[in-house]
Amino acid sequence: MMEWGEILSSTEVIAAKGFPKNEIRHVTNNSGQVKEGSLFVAIAGLKVDGHNFINEAVAKNAAAIVIEDSRFASDEYPWVRVQNTRKALADLSNAVYGFPSARLNVIGVTGTNGKTTTTNLIATVLEDAGHKTGLIGTIHNRIGTEIIPVSHTTPEAHELCELFLTFVDKGASYAVMEVSSHALVLQRVRGTEFDVAVFTNLTQDHLDFHENMEKYLEAKGRLFSELGTKNKKQRRKFAIINNDDQYAGALTDMASVPVITYGIKNDADVKAESIEFKPQGVFFVLRYTNKVLPIQLKMTGLFNVYNALAAIAVGLIEGIPAEDLIASLERVNGIPGRFEKVEQGQEFTVIVDYSHTPDSLENCLRTARQLTDGRIITVFGCGGDRDRKKRPIMGEKAGRLSDFCVVTSDNPRSENPQAIIDEIIPGLKKTTKPDSFIEIVDRREAIYRAISEARPQDVVIIAGKGHETYQIIGTEIIPFDDRQVASEALRNRR
Numbered sequence: 001m002m003e004w005g006e007i008l009s010s011t012e013v014i015a016a017k018g019f020p021k022n023e024i025r026h027v028t029n030n031s032g033q034v035k036e037g038s039l040f041v042a043i044a045g046l047k048v049d050g051h052n053f054i055n056e057a058v059a060k061n062a063a064a065i066v067i068e069d070s071r072f073a074s075d076e077y078p079w080v081r082v083q084n085t086r087k088a089l090a091d092l093s094n095a096v097y098g099f100p101s102a103r104l105n106v107i108g109v110t111g112t113n114g115k116t117t118t119t120n121l122i123a124t125v126l127e128d129a130g131h132k133t134g135l136i137g138t139i140h141n142r143i144g145t146e147i148i149p150v151s152h153t154t155p156e157a158h159e160l161c162e163l164f165l166t167f168v169d170k171g172a173s174y175a176v177m178e179v180s181s182h183a184l185v186l187q188r189v190r191g192t193e194f195d196v197a198v199f200t201n202l203t204q205d206h207l208d209f210h211e212n213m214e215k216y217l218e219a220k221g222r223l224f225s226e227l228g229t230k231n232k233k234q235r236r237k238f239a240i241i242n243n244d245d246q247y248a249g250a251l252t253d254m255a256s257v258p259v260i261t262y263g264i265k266n267d268a269d270v271k272a273e274s275i276e277f278k279p280q281g282v283f284f285v286l287r288y289t290n291k292v293l294p295i296q297l298k299m300t301g302l303f304n305v306y307n308a309l310a311a312i313a314v315g316l317i318e319g320i321p322a323e324d325l326i327a328s329l330e331r332v333n334g335i336p337g338r339f340e341k342v343e344q345g346q347e348f349t350v351i352v353d354y355s356h357t358p359d360s361l362e363n364c365l366r367t368a369r370q371l372t373d374g375r376i377i378t379v380f381g382c383g384g385d386r387d388r389k390k391r392p393i394m395g396e397k398a399g400r401l402s403d404f405c406v407v408t409s410d411n412p413r414s415e416n417p418q419a420i421i422d423e424i425i426p427g428l429k430k431t432t433k434p435d436s437f438i439e440i441v442d443r444r445e446a447i448y449r450a451i452s453e454a455r456p457q458d459v460v461i462i463a464g465k466g467h468e469t470y471q472i473i474g475t476e477i478i479p480f481d482d483r484q485v486a487s488e489a490l491r492n493r494r
């Protein structure tokens, strides 16, 4: 086990007093998880201040307390004061757990859209090539088929270290991770040694959190600018960048390691050409160096061509033959809640998709248009307690790209669901006629209505929740699965 002095030297300490009461084996910022041997790190969050839980942590036998607020320096317990406890949580966790990310090849995927799909595709190609791989993402964390539960969509720094350790213990040589900009700003991946960083795209999302695009870019860019500054593994590191995105140049400039580009429109190292949308999925020709190879995906949508290209670029860097990468990707049926079909033998198409941003909704609806000459009926809403600016924009896009819309609730949280809808409607009114949309607050009723509207050839898009199996109304988490509700509505229709 590590010496106290050694643990402390991993972070910037302003002042400290006392020795740990017992040997440190565990780090947490959650007083509920404190046990003997825990280092409790008090973080002042948006809703609660961890400093107020120090007494609880001490009562539960915490070994020592890390604070930011000097008023909590007390003779009652051993403490360490730092400038920023979020940073300290990451630094101390990495020290206590022995820098587990240095024992894996770590691939991070960042960008507004496509992270879950791309990480899943990367994990698939690595696994098919015989590398045991841990996956950290929105749907779940897993190694092979084993699911490893954690509390957050993006684990906190200490949970991330614990996950990496679990992966190492289970024999993984790779970890593939979705890296949100929140995770970067909130220091959750501080101390994680990434080897490959992938950029999908950058569009409006979470702007309430990041104020403006420049800051958002800076947040995403950290993954690229910090790549290569640590290298415990002595392996070559790479940035993989979507060259069709308007921020590709800025990120390429920020990258401190060699860049591999992928894309469709602009010049790129790994390129898709001759794209064709077929009933069985999307077809394209892969071109890189002097190779030209056809590939037929079961997944559809132009965006999945980008996601597949990113996975191919990673696979090529990791030394997997292109033929094997293609064979792996051609077998993938799809990712849960990502343009997922709901089939009950009906004569029209029903799709559940996780798109809940203006850009991903637009992509989703454009993809749907490629599938049919019939109408597009869209069920959507916007989350409560989240970026309000996107509401009318999503209304505008849905109105422009659909034939009929049912505006409903999507995790209203503490907000009044009707008030959220009221902010979506002005956008819809800009792009479509008043008889081309209705408002139905109850999501189940909204899905039933959309499905009862559908005629043969139509496509019903149920956007927003994807794989989620709940809806958050007020402070309650109510079981709700769009796929189940849609299946039920389809069965009841007949």
Ligand SMILES: Nc1ncnc2c1ncn2[C@@H]1O[C@H](COP(=O)(O)OP(=O)(O)O)[C@@H](O)[C@H]1O
Pocket (backbone or CB within 6 Å): 111, 112, 113, 114, 115, 116, 117, 118, 138, 178, 200, 201, 303, 304, 306, 307, 337, 338, 339, 353, 354, 355, 356, 359, 360, 361, 363, 364
């Ligand atoms: N590369 C992409 N570019 C734009 N939109 C995408 C891309 N990949 C997926 N999407 C859309 O965004 C939705 C969310 O995709 P997902 O892979 O879950 O991304 P994320 O994890 O970044 O939210 C998908 O259902 C699809 O509609």
Ligand SMILES: [Mg+2]
Pocket (backbone or CB within 6 Å): 115, 116, 137, 138, 139, 178
């Ligand atoms: Mg995701």
